[in-house]
Amino acid sequence: MPFELTILGSSSAIPTSEKYPTAQVLNVHERFFLIDCGEGTQIQMRRLKFKLARFNHIFISHLHGDHYFGLVGLISTLSLLGNKNDIHIYAHSEIKTLIKGQLEFMKSEMAFAIIFHPLNFKKPQILLEDEQITVTSFPVKHSIPTCGFLFEEKQKLPNIKKELIEKYQIPIKNIQVIKEGANFSTENSETIKHSDLTTPPKEPRSYAFCTDTAYYEPVINIVKNVNLLYHESTFQNNKKELAEKTMHSTAQQAATIAKKANVKKLLIGHFSNRYKKPEGFLKEAKSVFPETFLATEGKTFKIK
């Protein structure tokens, strides 16, 4: 089952001729989550062959335009395409006011509801949970209320060894309880231990999105050990003061969070346009955390 992240945009503040503002797609078992939605997101979704109708959950980290100006256009297109599925938007409650006028204008022709879920900017909050995944928001530190998002696969039960089902004639009704931890007694009253009957399940995978934020150590615990961490990196170390002032991070700071949180892989993005090429960011981050990659448009990062 796939667990993969695709970068639609990673520009900071202003789109350029090559870079789109922030937007990412996380594919978890063929369920598609949209994370932030800057202007042009729907264009990038089409370009990268995503089916717009597959998106029902949209997570907006904060209300700076480069993270949500594409939302109204996406909703309008979904409406024009005849979408009938409700759309869940996880964002600051204020978003309703901001896009109210435009939504009202479209409403009469929309065959679906938009359900707003307000974010909590004081503490982590579970936004969505089912058998496969948990999505949690967590506050970061920016000039306006801002959340990151953590996507975690659920821990699966161990797998029962198929050849032993046959060998010990295990009835179907026992399989679930064995998976959940029980031993098995054969007809000859022989006890086969749970640990001998099963193989451990695959490690659950996880992705954390640390959008616009100053260097903020409280996130370390939250993103601890994730397979993939995106952490904004608007500046390089030579503009550390500016990063602090604008409540953004440097590449070195992003890498420091990654290192302290013991994540497996780090993506950096949201680079300021003052830097012409992203190589400087990569070099700076890699000197602290070697497993760093650039979150550039169109790239997909698969977690096996």
Next chain:
Amino acid sequence: MPFELTILGSSSAIPTSEKYPTAQVLNVHERFFLIDCGEGTQIQMRRLKFKLARFNHIFISHLHGDHYFGLVGLISTLSLLGNKNDIHIYAHSEIKTLIKGQLEFMKSEMAFAIIFHPLNFKKPQILLEDEQITVTSFPVKHSIPTCGFLFEEKQKLPNIKKELIEKYQIPIKNIQVIKEGANFSTENSETIKHSDLTTPPKEPRSYAFCTDTAYYEPVINIVKNVNLLYHESTFQNNKKELAEKTMHSTAQQAATIAKKANVKKLLIGHFSNRYKKPEGFLKEAKSVFPETFLATEGKTFKIK
């Protein structure tokens, strides 16, 4: 002095992976006018090397999203770039309500004013007039109130023949009155006629933008003899009923307007995505009006 139109986008309703929604730039003597502003307009402006700070006048034909969803992003970017020039927006008065929430959010950091000029959907109305140009809006026929725009260079005065200024020793103070039609009396009381002293001025150039509209003959008089006419052409003749129902035009209808208005050149665009290639539109229009061209992204049409 240039008089040229650049197409930023010409998709209908929904942007695709290759086509942006409607937006055009008209350059009149190095003054830049933005006509409609679909999502991603600012991205296209950058791609095509337009300087965003040069745009102070934005004309929005109507409030369907594919004609204005890029406006808020453009304003936000102008603000982030430190623009200080007021922005004039010519649009349905309702636009203020639609984007109010988003503008309020940005306002504290904006160093310029946004001045809204409501369009008149009952009759033609001069929106802007100075020594060089007149911009007039005119109603077309669509499912919501919609205007087209006519951009006309002012008729220049005749040019005085330089060699005759010397020959007859014409004082500087007389030049303007001669240009305006006066004859000239030499010291020997010889009268030199205005028509001998001057060469006719260049013909004023004009561009008309007929955005989303059903076939609507009242526009013929308004766009009569323009050098360049853009007329929407969402459908081909095989979908004439659908065109009528949705209040759009076919390629044949666009060409018929061009022919009846005796324009010099026709551009067609806003093609429905149901047609995979635009050649069918061109063929259909050319059969009525041979001087037809496709309004495709990135193309510039210069009027000499």
